[in-house]
């Protein structure tokens with residue numbers, strides 16, 4: 001089976017972990033600091049703070065921006081459940097703005113009407129690695145006194161209008177094994193705001209020096225050692241994903257709607273997601289029978305899950321019932337891609 005996601009761990013990661021184990025310093029220490037420096041240099045953000053997961057990054061970024069009880073956060077309903085859960089972890093309520101059918105991302109033109117006196121932040125998601133339309137969101141946030149916190153858990157190395165994701169607002173990354181780079185479990189908050197960075201640093205460590213109410217969301221030096229090596233390889237990983245996405249687009253674009261890249265943005269191809277409508281189940285079955293681990297992300301969408309039920313999100317509903325993601329990761333070969341194209345073409349003929 002060609003899997004939908006495949007962590008790529010080499011001898012460099014193994015050697016780095018061995019060195020940490022030999023050092024005896026296993027918890028958050030020098031390697032975490034080194035990983036943070038490398039990640040802030042890579043993204044161009046002034047600060048990067050490592051935590052134990054992408055969800056922890058979202059949770060602490062929201063808290064650091066003052067999201068708390070009775071706050072509302074406007075976000076995308078078409079995402080992984082963690083996006084909304086992180087808001088609830090703060091005692092706050094997610095409010096969903098529908099997505100654009102072409103980009104899978106929150107539609108900025110629908111955001112303003114959802115703002116109330118309780119709204120504290122806008123939280124766009126760069127779904128599948130495709131940068132959300134940040135400029136209009138930033139404009140609304142500046143006018144209305146709101147924070148922008150990006151769920152960049154699928155967007156390592158993506159670029160929006162010439163700027164790396166992570167360098168423009170507070171942004172949250174995940175290093176789960178399915179992501180473009182991994183530390184096993186792990187996360188990172190990037191920001192240019194020194195106060196936000198300090199708050200996240202304090203909150204990840206039991207709230208020490210900050211009222212003593214916090215969490216143990218630390219990353220270990222073992223994870224950071226893997227992350228340092230993975231980050232060195234990220235651009236090569238992403239180049240391989242880009243090549244695969246190009247081959248998939250070339251082979252499929254006359255047959256099914258394929259994902260596109262907006263002008264001036266660089267997709268990092270976390271997923272390559274096509275739209276199949278009512279043909280999805282038959283195509284999925286054909287792909288699985290051919291040994292291709294295609295997957296559906298995300299059906300149900302967040303607003304169709306019990307605590308988050310919201311109606312009137314038409315595009316998110318339609319996409320949820322239509323999308324299918326194909327393996328696009330660096331271990332996917334040209335032969336695999338030829339097979340996917342053939343299976344999909346036959347299933348749709």
Ligand SMILES: *Cc1c(COP(=O)(O)O)cnc(C)c1O
Pocket residue numbers: 053054055056079080082083125151153154174175176186187
């Ligand atoms: C992976 C992911 C998360 C959560 O990251 P974890 O490291 O699994 O906690 C949040 N949001 C999105 C969009 C993700 O893809």
